[in-house]
Amino acid sequence: xxxxxxxxxxxxxxxxxxxxxxxxxxxxxxxxxxxxxxxxxxxxxxxxxxxxxxxxxxxxxxxxxxxxxxxxxxxxxxxxxxxxxxxxxxxxxxxxxxxxxxxxxxxxxxxxxxxxxxxxxxxxxxxxxxxxxxxxxxxxxxxxxxxxxxxxxxxxxxxxxxxxxxxxxxxxxxxxxxxxxxxxxxxxxxxxxxxxxxxxxxxxxxxxxxxxxxxxxxxxxxxxxxxxxxxxxxxxxxxxxxxxxxxxxxxxxxxxxxxxxxxxxx
Amino acid sequence: xxxxxxxxxxxxxxxxxxxxxxxxxxxxxxxxxxxxxxxxxxxxxxxxxxxxxxxxxxxxxxxxxxxxxxxxxxxxxxxxxxxxxxxxxxxxxxxxxxxxxxxxxxxxxxxxxxxxxxxxxxxxxxxxxxxxxxxxxxxxxxxxxxxxxxxxxxxxxxxxxxxxxxxxxxxxxxxxxxxxxxxxxxxxxxxxxxxxxxxxxxxxxxxxxxxxxxxxxxxxxxxxxxxxxxxxxxxxxxxxxxxxxxxxxxxxxxxxxxxxxxxxxxx
Numbered sequence: 001x002x003x004x005x006x007x008x009x010x011x012x013x014x015x016x017x018x019x020x021x022x023x024x025x026x027x028x029x030x031x032x033x034x035x036x037x038x039x040x041x042x043x044x045x046x047x048x049x050x051x052x053x054x055x056x057x058x059x060x061x062x063x064x065x066x067x068x069x070x071x072x073x074x075x076x077x078x079x080x081x082x083x084x085x086x087x088x089x090x091x092x093x094x095x096x097x098x099x100x101x102x103x104x105x106x107x108x109x110x111x112x113x114x115x116x117x118x119x120x121x122x123x124x125x126x127x128x129x130x131x132x133x134x135x136x137x138x139x140x141x142x143x144x145x146x147x148x149x150x151x152x153x154x155x156x157x158x159x160x161x162x163x164x165x166x167x168x169x170x171x172x173x174x175x176x177x178x179x180x181x182x183x184x185x186x187x188x189x190x191x192x193x194x195x196x197x198x199x200x201x202x203x204x205x206x207x208x209x210x211x212x213x214x215x216x217x218x219x220x221x222x223x224x225x226x227x228x229x230x231x232x233x234x235x236x237x238x239x240x241x242x243x244x245x246x247x248x249x250x251x252x253x254x255x256x257x258x259x260x261x262x263x264x265x266x
Numbered sequence: 267x268x269x270x271x272x273x274x275x276x277x278x279x280x281x282x283x284x285x286x287x288x289x290x291x292x293x294x295x296x297x298x299x300x301x302x303x304x305x306x307x308x309x310x311x312x313x314x315x316x317x318x319x320x321x322x323x324x325x326x327x328x329x330x331x332x333x334x335x336x337x338x339x340x341x342x343x344x345x346x347x348x349x350x351x352x353x354x355x356x357x358x359x360x361x362x363x364x365x366x367x368x369x370x371x372x373x374x375x376x377x378x379x380x381x382x383x384x385x386x387x388x389x390x391x392x393x394x395x396x397x398x399x400x401x402x403x404x405x406x407x408x409x410x411x412x413x414x415x416x417x418x419x420x421x422x423x424x425x426x427x428x429x430x431x432x433x434x435x436x437x438x439x440x441x442x443x444x445x446x447x448x449x450x451x452x453x454x455x456x457x458x459x460x461x462x463x464x465x466x467x468x469x470x471x472x473x474x475x476x477x478x479x480x481x482x483x484x485x486x487x488x489x490x491x492x493x494x495x496x497x498x499x500x501x502x503x504x505x506x507x508x509x510x511x512x513x514x515x516x517x518x519x520x521x522x523x524x525x526x527x528x529x530x531x532x533x
Contacts, residue, residue, distance in 0.1 A: 045351075045533060048351075048355065049354070050351050050354055050355075050532065050533040051532050051533065052530065052532060068354065068359075068360065068529065069269045069359065070269055070272070070275060070357045070358050070359050070362075071269055071357075073355055073356065073357035073358075074357035076355075077355075078351070078355060080348075080351060082348060084348065084349060086286060086352065087289075087290070088285075088286060092285060092286075093286075095285070096281065096282035096285050096286055097282065097356070099278045099282075100275070100278060100282075100356060100357040100358065101357070
């Protein structure tokens with residue numbers, strides 16, 4: 001489990017995170033949402049130990065990420081948004097790095113690469129951005145780490161690859177794993193998420209499970225302007241709205257609408 | 267799992283880094299080798315002799331250059347804000363990463379540089395067989411050479427003070443540690459910044475020395491130290507021991523700074 005307590009972080013010219021506390025439980029897929037510059041990538045880097053701060057505390061299975069202990073590093077895999085990759089073939093890269101990850105599954109890697117139609121002998125540097133992302137995603141999933149942090153994983157992926165990505169992540173998920181996905185492409189991951197966290201500049205605006213959100217709100221599309229809606233947006237197909245769920249209805253979450261509603265309240 | 271040092275994990279790390287990082291150094295070595303080739307070609311086309319001393323001098327120069335630049339080439343991305351995260355996220359401890367860096371920069375780089383530069387020279391000699399008196403001897407880089415114990419008395423006794431292995435270590439490895447440290451400190455234009463830093467340091471040292479102490483003061487201290495010893499030999503022995511200890515301490519200081527930089531660098 002990841003526990004974040006009173007975490008603050010500031011770059012030399014700006015404060016990004018301010019006194020944030022939350023937990024990331026095992027067996028869940030978290031969606032980390034927020035406008036540009038609110039600190040999503042910074043939070044990821046803090047969770048991986050790539051950034052350090054004296055304000056606040058992060059505890060991941062007893063480890064402090066900032067210590068960069070091997071036991072911790074072998075439990076976590078992070079893919080940044082602008083992944084460039086080493087000047088090596090996927091095979092050579094995996095050949096070197098896999099020995100550090102005790103749960104690495106070679107057959108899973110081959111099967112994932114096959115699904116994504118990527119040749120294991122290709123160099124990362126010879127792949128397009130989308131292919132590179134797919135390749136490193138296959139590697140990340142095959143390493144079978146307890147924590148997987150994906151920063152904008154669907155950026156650069158084509159439509160079939162996005163569908164394949166969802167399938168892969170769903171397939172790779174198990175009770176011992178925590179996946180955190182930071183994205184602006186909410187439609188790409190809508191059906192994957194178990195928990196949604198919306199970050200604003202310096203604070204957490206929403207940190208709730210999908211089940212809790214569904215029991216609290218109803219998401220509807222109506223032809224007429226809703227009277228009792230908490231928030232609505234006019235679209236081509238009518239009005240998309242969020243209302244209080246007083247009747248215990250079950251509806252599918254419209255994450256984009258939820259995001260806009262939450263942001264409108266601040 | 268030992269979180270500080272595990273020999274199996276360390277071996278895996280060395281293997282990983284050799285496969286991942288050494289190819290880029292090998293490419294640089296080929297450029298150095300091509301300089302030897304160009305020098306030979308130029309000499310042969312100009313019908314000038316290629317003397318053993320000049321060959322040895324060239325190889326020695328290129329070897330020193332390659333070895334000193336190696337940390338900047340092999341580990342160039344370790345603190346890069348974009349690419350460096352892959353190094354930081356390798357599941358190995360900071361101590362293992364530092365030791366692996368030492369193994370690569372001190373052992374692998376030197377062996378590879380020596381092999382490539384020597385092999386190039388030998389190959390060219392075999393191909394040309396012109397203008398060269400004999401096969402170039404394998405003493406161009408002699409790790410047992412006495413480099414620091416060169417201060418000799420009139421009777422030449424101090425030559426025995428030479429501690430060849432230690433002196434070789436101090437003259438070759440400590441500068442490598444120095445380069446490793448600056449490679450870990452600077453993120454961009456590392457070589458240029460290191461050169462500029464050295465120039466600035468030399469300038470400040472000279473200015474401070476002139477400003478704070480007059481030349482008589484330095485001379486007085488030197489004389490006072492000499493007077494502490496009964497014989498000149500004793501003074502020189504003291505000086506050599508002092509110099510070696512200082513060089514060793516500096517070597518450890520560079521490594522310690524590199525260690526903490528690797529451990530604490532933000533991406």
